[in-house]
Amino acid sequence: MKLLVIGSGGREHALCKKLLASPLVSAVYCAPGNDGMKNDGILLVPLAESQHQQLIAFAKTTGIAWTFVGPEVPLLAGIVNDFQKAGLKIYGPTKEAALIEGSKDFAKSLMVKYQIPTADYQTFTDLKQAQAYVAAKGCPIVIKADGLAAGKGVVVATDLPMANRALEEMLQGQKFGVSGARVVVEEFLAGEEFSLLAFVRNEEVYPMIVAQDHKRAYDHDLGPNTGGMGAYAPVPQISQEMVATAVATVLQPAAEGMVAEGCPFTGILYAGLIATPKGPKVIEFNARFGDPETQVVLPQMTADLAQVIDDLLNDQTPTITWRENSYTLGVVVASLGYPGAYTKGAILPDFSGFEEVEVTYAGVKKVAGHLTADGGRVYLVAATAESLAVAQEKVYQALAAVKTTGTFYRHDIGAKAF
Ligand code: AMP
Ligand code: GLY
Numbered sequence: 002m003k004l005l006v007i008g009s010g011g012r013e014h015a016l017c018k019k020l021l022a023s024p025l026v027s028a029v030y031c032a033p034g035n036d037g038m039k040n041d042g043i044l045l046v047p048l049a050e051s052q053h054q055q056l057i058a059f060a061k062t063t064g065i066a067w068t069f070v071g072p073e074v075p076l077l078a079g080i081v082n083d084f085q086k087a088g089l090k091i092y093g094p095t096k097e098a099a100l101i102e103g104s105k106d107f108a109k110s111l112m113v114k115y116q117i118p119t120a121d122y123q124t125f126t127d128l129k130q131a132q133a134y135v136a137a138k139g140c141p142i143v144i145k146a147d148g149l150a151a152g153k154g155v156v157v158a159t160d161l162p163m164a165n166r167a168l169e170e171m172l173q174g175q176k177f178g179v180s181g182a183r184v185v186v187e188e189f190l191a192g193e194e195f196s197l198l199a200f201v202r203n204e205e206v207y208p209m210i211v212a213q214d215h216k217r218a219y220d221h222d223l224g225p226n227t228g229g230m231g232a233y234a235p236v237p238q239i240s241q242e243m244v245a246t247a248v249a250t251v252l253q254p255a256a257e258g259m260v261a262e263g264c265p266f267t268g269i270l271y272a273g274l275i276a277t278p279k280g281p282k283v284i285e286f287n288a289r290f291g292d293p294e295t296q297v298v299l300p301q302m303t304a305d306l307a308q309v310i311d312d313l314l315n316d317q318t319p320t321i322t323w324r325e326n327s328y329t330l331g332v333v334v335a336s337l338g339y340p341g342a343y344t345k346g347a348i349l350p351d352f353s354g355f356e357e358v359e360v361t362y363a364g365v366k367k368v369a370g371h372l373t374a375d376g377g378r379v380y381l382v383a384a385t386a387e388s389l390a391v392a393q394e395k396v397y398q399a400l401a402a403v404k405t406t407g408t409f410y411r412h413d414i415g416a417k418a419f
Contacts, residue, residue, distance in 0.1 A: 037362020
């Protein structure tokens with residue numbers, strides 16, 4: 002099979018690598034991909050995620066067996082609807098189903114209706130009403146832009162001035178444009194965070210192992226929220242019982258609820274959860290693989306990813322297997338300034354001598370023969386080992402041994418597990 006992956010980040014790099022490792026696969030194309038993928042034999046297609054008709058034409062002329070969509074933006078723009086209309090196979094949710102990520106208000110209503118445990122909340126478009134609600138509830142409290150904001154539309158407000166500022170920026174200052182014209186104000190949930198992803202086909206749910214992301218920019222969970230600064234999987238401090246409860250009380254009813262609502266979900270369903278004393282509670286749903294979760298979950302998968310997706314697209318039951326006594330940990334290297342305005346152009350180190358780490362590239366561009374930083378999150382360095390401590394040591398040793406000027410990374414990825 003020849004396959005097409007849509008997207009350009011580290012998640013897509015990891016997906017392409019895993020698909021290319023399958024004996025069923027002869028070629029993997031990535032549109033638009035990034036220059037860091039080329040060394041792994043991934044074929045770049047110079048088409049943007051938004052060029053649905055050109056992507057459809059490419060898939061037809063190239064004889065692509067099926068397409069996999071990485072990011073949320075093309076999903077919400079209806080790329081799956083368009084490919085299906087053109088008679089092409091594609092794994093991912095329709096734009097109607099992707100609203101589980103695209104509108105926090107939609108996701109919250111679904112959770113309330115199907116009794117999926119989540120934080121108490123209320124939705125607002127009016128600044129005065131939102132501020133009155135926040136004043137009555139008190140802090141800490143969580144303010145979320147309703148629509149997409151690349152992981153940056155959430156403010157955990159520790160005091161009232163901070164909450165009011167966030168509300169003003171979203172509802173009045175239009176910090177996130179239309180995404181922030183409606184906000185969800187949510188109860189703060191205390192507890193350990195984890196990401197539970199599953200392959201979903203209508204009401205069928207096939208869970209993956211859990212991962213833990215690190216959303217804050219700086220060490221010790223300080224600084225602004227980002228798309229994710231590092232991750233590891235599995236997460237030893239999240240019990241099997243907690244995971245089983247999350248599958249039964251969150252993923253399964255969400256999949257069934259989407260079918261009942263007339264927008265069945267087929268694709269990767271991602272639940273962002275907090276392990277509270279009363280069990281797992283949802284803080285967000287995503288309609289796709291997480292980034293950087295994918296880069297640490299896929300190396301743990303012993304099943305053939307291409308076979309799994311092919312089965313899901315062809316009414317077969319997939320078999321999904323995982324490593325035992327093994328952990329993968331990955332650290333994101335980001336451009337200085339990220340998630341705010343950042344400087345581009347840093348020359349990236351060469352990791353070719355470091356056989357025990359795996360590098361997935363995201364915001365990079367080849368300039369005069371050198372891979373250089375061209376985005377916020379630039380690359381991720383991961384290692385797989387028999388213990389989390391060893392995986393962590395391997396990653397940080399490699400990072401310490403190379404020059405990472407112009408970029409920064411967190412030094413405490415995985416610390417919560419110890
Ligand atoms: P989200 O984009 O919804 O995942 O939110 C970004 C980050 O904000 C999460 O990863 C959490 O660390 C934090 N967060 C979001 N919602 C809550 C909540 N209700 N209680 C506590 N922390 C939250
Ligand atoms: N790592 C969080 C996300 O992909 O949304």
